[in-house]
Amino acid sequence: MATLGIVVAGCSSTDDAATTGSPSAGGGSSAAESSAAESSAAESSPAESSAAGAPTAASGTDAAASSAGSGSGSAAPDASDPAAYIAKLMERPTALNITEPITGDIPKDKTIAYLQCGVPACVENGDALESAATAVGWKVTRIDAGLTAESIKSAWGQAVEQSPDAVVTSGVSRALFEPELAKLAEKKIPVINLTSADDPTNGITVGYGYGPQWTTQGKILADYLVANAGDQKINAVAVTVSAYANIGMIADGLKTELTAQCADCALDTLDVPVSSIGSDLPSRITSYLAAHPDVNWVYVGFADMLPGVPAALKSAGLGEVKIVTIDQSPTVDSYIKNGQSVVMSAGFDVHEMMWRAVDYLARTWTGASTEQNTAVDGLPVWVFTKDNIPSTTEYFPYVADFEAQYKKLWGVS
Numbered sequence: 001m002a003t004l005g006i007v008v009a010g011c012s013s014t015d016d017a018a019t020t021g022s023p024s025a026g027g028g029s030s031a032a033e034s035s036a037a038e039s040s041a042a043e044s045s046p047a048e049s050s051a052a053g054a055p056t057a058a059s060g061t062d063a064a065a066s067s068a069g070s071g072s073g074s075a076a077p078d079a080s081d082p083a084a085y086i087a088k089l090m091e092r093p094t095a096l097n098i099t100e101p102i103t104g105d106i107p108k109d110k111t112i113a114y115l116q117c118g119v120p121a122c123v124e125n126g127d128a129l130e131s132a133a134t135a136v137g138w139k140v141t142r143i144d145a146g147l148t149a150e151s152i153k154s155a156w157g158q159a160v161e162q163s164p165d166a167v168v169t170s171g172v173s174r175a176l177f178e179p180e181l182a183k184l185a186e187k188k189i190p191v192i193n194l195t196s197a198d199d200p201t202n203g204i205t206v207g208y209g210y211g212p213q214w215t216t217q218g219k220i221l222a223d224y225l226v227a228n229a230g231d232q233k234i235n236a237v238a239v240t241v242s243a244y245a246n247i248g249m250i251a252d253g254l255k256t257e258l259t260a261q262c263a264d265c266a267l268d269t270l271d272v273p274v275s276s277i278g279s280d281l282p283s284r285i286t287s288y289l290a291a292h293p294d295v296n297w298v299y300v301g302f303a304d305m306l307p308g309v310p311a312a313l314k315s316a317g318l319g320e321v322k323i324v325t326i327d328q329s330p331t332v333d334s335y336i337k338n339g340q341s342v343v344m345s346a347g348f349d350v351h352e353m354m355w356r357a358v359d360y361l362a363r364t365w366t367g368a369s370t371e372q373n374t375a376v377d378g379l380p381v382w383v384f385t386k387d388n389i390p391s392t393t394e395y396f397p398y399v400a401d402f403e404a405q406y407k408k409l410w411g412v413s
Contacts, residue, residue: 082223082261089220089346090388093380093399096352098359098373101409104366110138113164115145115155121304121350124395125170128351131403132358135412149176156180168192168357170350173245174204190364192357195350197245206360206374208353213379214246218253220346220383221324225297226261228343234258234265236297239285239305243274247301250326254299268292277305282312289318298323303332303345310341328384333392336385346383349398353379355406362410 079085112133114126130140145155156177159167167184173196174181184191185203192206197214200207225234236258238251251269258265270288272281286309289295300306303325313319319341325332327347335342356373363370372378382398390396399405407413 079219083227085223086220086227086383089381089383090385092388092390093382096356096380096399096402096405096409097375097378098356098409100369100372102362102366102368102411104368106136106362106410106412107365108137110136110165112138112140113159113162114140114142115152115159115169116142117145117147117152122170125350125354128354129168129358132355132406135403135407136358136362136410138358152176153180160184163187164189166190166192166361168194168354169196170194171196174198190361192360194353194357195246195348197249206357206370208356208379209348209350210246211249212376213348214249215253215256216377216381217326217346218250218255219257220381221250221299221326222254222257222261224324224344224346224383225258226265229297232296234262234267234297235292235294236266236299237268237270237288237292237295238299239270239272239301241274241277241301241305242271244301250301251299268295278307281305282308285309286312286316286318289313289321290316296321300325303327303329306332306335306342310335313341328395330391330393330395333389337389337392339386344383344385346381347398348379348381349402351395351397352399352402355402359406359409 110133112129114129116122116126126140126142133140143155143158145152152172153176157180160180160183167189169177169191171194174193181191181203190205191203192208193200193204193210194207195209196207197211198204198207199211225236236254238254240247240251242248255267258267270285272284276284285298285300289298298321300309300323306323306325309323310319313321321341323342324344324346325342326345327350328345332342332345334340336345356379360370360373362368363373380399380402384390397403
């Protein structure tokens, strides 16, 4: 039996010259990526089917108009009522929103190549992929994708040369690997894209954490503000990074929902350079808030942007300002639990997405339906605060037993 290879690319950087995305929140495209995208014509029309001949994940669906994928197995939350919507999403999800087991025999002896970027989160995501692959009898090898546009493109070139049977990418704009994506499409190799701004079209077979799902994240943040503002007028600012297009999508979704729910609410935008993350971002946020004393809510792009921010706010006498964000890290989880400015986070579980990618491929290669797997509103979503956060010291899954649930769907122990 032929050996199959699956290539997964995951990347992040805090270097202005780098053109990668956040591995935890999922980055979009940097200025360099945007420039490359303008010169590419490969994204001009939607793909009719995936490179592997299987249906692509739905794109163009407005997930904000749908219920968020809470995975609780009960009735969908009322998206028109902010308080009810948030209360429902604060219940820890219990299901994957995939119920159909795979009845065919999942092929064995497959090789998964993981294109791994140079930050810890990419290693952790690769570990999650390896665990999922091992469960179905596949092997994982890792290719160093680095952090720069050059190293990413080189890694994709290696993937093309290896002629894998599938490719999964995370947090990297297709502008960086458009020629390689076209070559993979010619070989009918499916590409699974996690946490980016790119829709699943033109060679990208499936998207988890993309456009409409980021819009839903913005709605969730806005509804949390509305549900928890009390009698206080909301004067908010969204701290974005133009290098990460998906963060802008979240901010846009936040603005749309806030406008719809609260005519008197205000939202401004503070766009910061990617190089400020891990350096002077706390002082940039503090300086903005000092100059805008009416601001009482702040949306900060993703968790890795927040270290040092609560301490800077406290030192400046701005500790009453409330911060919301997406995804998790032990540092930010501690801020939430200890009441240090950050009051909530909402998001998707990227570890679960890695298992979902293996589930998609297993279904594709056994002829099973992938409809539930790729539903645009099917990702489990969770809103956590100091009252329901399960840990402040280590990664925690959103669906506590998601690995066991996938194994049951796959018929493995």
